[in-house]
Amino acid sequence: MIEFKDLSVSIDKKNILDSISLVANNREITAVLGRNGSGKTTLLSSVLKERKYSGSILVDGRDISLISRKELAKKVSIMPQNVLSPDITVESLVSYGRTPYTSFSGILTSEDREKVYSAIKEMGLYELSQRKVSSLSGGECRRAYFAMILAGDADTVMLDEPTTFMDAVTKKELFAFIDILKKRNKAVIIVLHDLTDAVKVSDRIYLIDGGKTIFSGSGTEFADSSYPTEIFGLEAVRIIHENAENIFFI
Secondary structure, X not given: OEEEEEEEXXXXXXXXXXXXXXXXXXXXXEEEEOOOOOOHHHHHHHHHOOOOOEEEEEEOOEEHHHOOHHHHHHHEEEEOOOOOOOOOEHHHHHHHHHHHHOOOOOOOOHHHHHHHHHHHHHXXXXXXXXXXXXXXXXXXXXXXXXXXXXXXXXXXXXXXOOOOOOOHHHHHHHHHHHHHHHHOOOEEEEEOOOHHHXXXXXXXEEEEEOOEEEEEEOHHHHHHOOHHHHHHOOOEEEEEEOOEEEEEEO
16 A cells, blocks of 8 residues: 655745645556546655655555665566666566565576566566567557566556557556556556556546645546546546446547
8 A cells, every 4th residue: 555645745946746645545446537648647756756856656555765775676567658778688677677586686586486486487578588679669668567576576566658569469468467566456547548557457537637635535536527538638438338438538
């Protein structure tokens, strides 16, 4: 579980976040929506303690200011919007997920290696494990990073616009990965642009505008609100198929 309480961040004397409060519970997927420049990425990156902020960020009830960076990395994994394609093997990349657990020598224990191999297998990367990440397709590269997150086994996972440049097949794989995390009792925060995807995969939606939280509720409540039109210029359309309601935004 991670909780942001009255979080405010200013960059070059400009307020990016203004007293935002947000809670992401374990075994839930929390989607964060907002227009470009609304502060979504700043919200996630504030957990890295790279910028000064006011308010507090609590992980499992503890303020992150009281947690060392190494200990925090065991509790929270963050995948940025733009991931690199380093000239290292997939296995090496996935092994980085175990860095917070290793000693100063950086040598992996048998338990670490087991988690690495398990994550590689689960993400369908066994045959690619010795390939260089730089040689992978965009979808394969994302899966390698997902495997790294699985290997890290943090209780809170934060994904910043992970669907960027994804085709339909790769996006389906992403949502399957997120469902795995949810079933493992993780708290998942995902920043999204696509409102349809957000309503489909999330348990709760937060909408940020002008650095403030202006909506918090379920996907259905979001679709029923005026915000899709006011903020994004879109309208919710409901389609009933096989007794299930699907919500789209057009």
